[in-house]
Amino acid sequence: MGRMLAIAGYPLNHKFGFLGKNDAPSALLGQIFSGNKGIDDLVDFADVITYESENTDVEIVKQISKKTTVYPSAKSLFITQHRGREKTLFKQLGIPCVPYKMVSSQQDLIKAVSEIGLPAILKTATEGYDGKGQFLLHNKSQIGAAWKSMNGALSILESFIDFKRELSLIAVRDTDNNHKYYPLVENTHHNGILRLTIAPAPAISPKVQKTAERYMQTLLDEMKHIGVLTIELFETENGLIANEMAPRVHNSGHWSINSANTSQFENHIRAISNMPLGDTSATNNFSAMINIIGEIGNIDAVLKMPNAHLHLYDKTERTGRKLGHINITANSKQEIDDSIKQLQEFLPNDD
Numbered sequence: 001m002g003r004m005l006a007i008a009g010y011p012l013n014h015k016f017g018f019l020g021k022n023d024a025p026s027a028l029l030g031q032i033f034s035g036n037k038g039i040d041d042l043v044d045f046a047d048v049i050t051y052e053s054e055n056t057d058v059e060i061v062k063q064i065s066k067k068t069t070v071y072p073s074a075k076s077l078f079i080t081q082h083r084g085r086e087k088t089l090f091k092q093l094g095i096p097c098v099p100y101k102m103v104s105s106q107q108d109l110i111k112a113v114s115e116i117g118l119p120a121i122l123k124t125a126t127e128g129y130d131g132k133g134q135f136l137l138h139n140k141s142q143i144g145a146a147w148k149s150m151n152g153a154l155s156i157l158e159s160f161i162d163f164k165r166e167l168s169l170i171a172v173r174d175t176d177n178n179h180k181y182y183p184l185v186e187n188t189h190h191n192g193i194l195r196l197t198i199a200p201a202p203a204i205s206p207k208v209q210k211t212a213e214r215y216m217q218t219l220l221d222e223m224k225h226i227g228v229l230t231i232e233l234f235e236t237e238n239g240l241i242a243n244e245m246a247p248r249v250h251n252s253g254h255w256s257i258n259s260a261n262t263s264q265f266e267n268h269i270r271a272i273s274n275m276p277l278g279d280t281s282a283t284n285n286f287s288a289m290i291n292i293i294g295e296i297g298n299i300d301a302v303l304k305m306p307n308a309h310l311h312l313y314d315k316t317e318r319t320g321r322k323l324g325h326i327n328i329t330a331n332s333k334q335e336i337d338d339s340i341k342q343l344q345e346f347l348p349n350d351d
């Protein structure tokens with residue numbers, strides 16, 4: 001994410017420094033700060049600091065906020081890094097969310113299962129991503145194993161939602177309280193990991209888009225969020241249900257690099273550096289993003305497709321690791337479907 005933010009920010013005449021290692025994907029894109037003095041040196045270097053993960057230490061963000069500007073603020077980070085706090089805020093703002101119970105012991109889990117019912121998903125309250133730290137419970141005999149898999153961490157039991165599809169909304173708010181929203185997109189996950197995004201999501205009524213934007217606006221304003229914020233939603237028979245938020249650019253927004261007037265990365269950089277926000281409209285009505293996961297694969301085939309755009313992150317291959325993505329631009333739904341078929345080797349084959 002840091003790499004893509006910097007790539008988007010250079011044409012705006014910004015300079016970048018990174019807290020990280022010399023072999024990080026963002027290395028060579030700017031100055032790398034590491035070691036004991038890394039944070040202090042970064043604070044001296046930067047006019048504004050941002051972060052690419054909700055697992056960033058809130059205390060560190062609070063500390064460095066005393067010396068330099070950090071966007072999004074520690075408040076946004078504090079709420080969005082904890083599934084319980086997120087859902088408390090959803091409820092407080094009247095945003096429909098998944099029925100849930102916080103769980104901190106096996107006894108709690110037994111009680112929560114009897115209240116929530118099954119099937120249900122047990123998730124760690126913090127630090128989980130890409131489906132990690134989750135256990136799907138079908139019957140009560142799994143309670144012991146489910147609790148054990150949480151390793152004693154504070155957890156949340158959520159009702160299993162029978163959704164029609166998964167959507168996400170990405171928005172950006174600047175320091176002058178301007179808001180901009182990208183179109184809702186449709187996301188397909190496999191084993192908890194995003195594999196495919198269709199942008200904009202097909203057959204979204206203006207009413208559903210407006211509803212999602214209304215939820216988002218209340219969240220942006222309540223947290224006084226500066227920068228990009230993402231909300232993941234389930235589309236159900238009874239409307240939209242919020243799953244979780246991320247205080248950052250999001251994998252489901254990568255399509256915007258090739259198919260929006262301003263990418264999510266550029267708009268995040270604009271927002272945190274007091275520049276006017278860019279237009280978030282899709283430049284074409286049909287685009288898609290396929291994640292490259294685990295191994296790079298036959299990228300020559302991708303490069304030969306006139307409507308495919310390759311984005312690699314300079315990461316070494318490892319099972320389950322996001323190594324890059326392919327953006328597809330198209331003139332019709334048929335062209336999207338045909339291109340996805342052509343790129344089938346990058347998608348899971350056991351669906």
Ligand code: AMP
Binds near residue numbers: 121158243
């Ligand atoms: P999360 O880390 O919460 O985004 O979960 C990863 C994926 O697991 C989601 O994108 C869904 O595909 C699935 N999932 C998570 N929570 C639920 C739920 N309460 N009901 C049904 N599926 C879920």
